[in-house]
Amino acid sequence: MSLKKVQLLEEERLDWMAATLDSVSDLVFIADLEDRFLYANPAALLKLGYSIEEMLGRTAVMIMSEDTMKKREEMLSCTLGAPYTWEGEVRNVKKDGSIFTAHLKTALIRDKHGKSIGMVGIERDITEHKVRERLAAIGALAAGLAHEIGNPLASISSVIQLLQRKTQDAYMTQQLQTLITHVHRIHSIIQNVSDFAKKDQPQFMAVDLKFVIENCLQKVCLERNPKRVHIQSHIERQLPRVKAEAEQLSIAFYHIFMNAFDAIANEGYLIVKAHSEKNSVLIDVEDSGCGISREHLKRVFEPFFTTKDIGKGQGLGLSVSYGLIKSFGGDVQMESIVGQGTKIRILLPIYK
């Protein structure tokens, strides 16, 4: 192609620039020197939930969280004066009130005579990145702890078992049994914690999802036997194999199914569907349990977040599942309505 062909005319250039801003997935904001919005690209509008009309003329305060507001003066003075740019982490408030963390970089805009005419801010949502960072740090800590606690626990357990065999006393037997129950509980916490920590280096293989799901459902049914949970599974025929680690994938589903059972008080349903789409397999897990409030929904993937009574839940299940699924290159999304139930969508890459 000749140079002439690839050069754009002035008006074409403007069209291209506008189309570029409209196409990028980063959030782009343009404001005047008083920090009033003149433009927000579609990615920004979609993320924030506002229409362009709602944003035009308003200052960036409308999307700043309280803690980000404290940085506002610094952002403005750095952008409007030397070094004519500000870069850092901000927390934005969407129209629905939810908050996301973003990395923002600003710059002063000058016209062709060098006169300052406005400011541009480009930002990228880093919420997930932050969660991952935190999970990785907790994982490393957890692995160390699990190791340190595991060994003494094993000897406590064998001493208890020894005493159990020796004693004839009913009261003593009962007390020792209580101890054993606690030891098992600590053991299961350690197990979860190390599953959580292990997720970093999965050995990928082609996994038969139908087999994993059905096995897992069976296991959960056995453990939560008395409940009347009607299970339906609709798994696409010839479902492609997914790229994962079978045992770890099974742990991920186990925690998700257990939660569904726990959420159902007496009777209810659990529906598991799986189908493939492009390069992924989508698994939908739907239960008719108690549901999760919006407040809690934001925190369910956090390690040790639980709404269950002491002794009933450790708050590790979902963070383990989330970490494992993410380590396979997959994703988990959750929707819930209190009193109606919960839908979880899991996405896993197809094994090629």
Ligand SMILES: Nc1ncnc2c1ncn2[C@@H]1O[C@H](COP(=O)(O)OP(=O)(O)OP(=O)(O)O)[C@@H](O)[C@H]1O
């Ligand atoms: N299907 C669900 N229905 C309703 N609430 C759920 C569901 N799944 C998770 N939750 C909520 O999320 C919280 C965290 O779940 P998570 O599996 O991480 O921990 P847990 O179930 O409380 O304890 P653990 O799994 O460690 O025994 C739960 O306490 C519960 O409030």
Ligand SMILES: [Mg+2]
């Ligand atoms: Mg759980």
